Amino acid sequence: MTPFGARLRELRTQRGVTLKDLAAALQVSAAYLSALEHGRRGRPSAGLVHQVNEYFGLIWDDAEDLNRLARESHPRAVLDTAGLAPEVTELANRLAREIRHVTPAAAAQIAAVLDRLPKARR
Template structure:
């Protein structure tokens, strides 16, 4: 199930409502609520999120969680113009194997996606260490 499916069910149960009651409050069909919760329906529109927030008077914390879950649950992705051939290959390989990825593959992909952040953090730490030791001119890349 998608992150949005899980969060919407969590919200409904947190409110103490059945799917029918939840749907009535949102002015949608119960079958729509059910389809989202079991992952048969893709993530809803931003308008639906706004309707959820208003109907249940949700605070900023819930709003952020819903927006994040909506972003994480997108099923369709489009590569931007100018994307490299290598990126197309990687994306296509991922698309073909998406349902058969081993947990180790997922972990490696997640780690690889975090590498720029990790490198930046290590570079900052190295700069601080060198500055503290009076070795500022020997900073990274110089």
């Protein structure tokens, strides 16, 4: 499941909206929305995210958060370490091998370390 998919499902559940009803309102298939929710489809288009924001009446911070989640929801991320230090390439490869074993708590710890990197390096 992707971050966008998890939030979409949460919004639907909170408001009692079925997948079929949301799909009809957005003029997409229920299968497509299901694939988005389960991470079997990549990032949704900006247009679809806008439609979801409008459908659920999300504004300001909530709408921007959904946009951010959509940008961070590519289920098959690719890392390019060409020209970087060998240690960075080694880390990227190790993370690729071990990603299926990373728990949500461990992911939060890794994210916290990344958040402390100097901004010039981001």
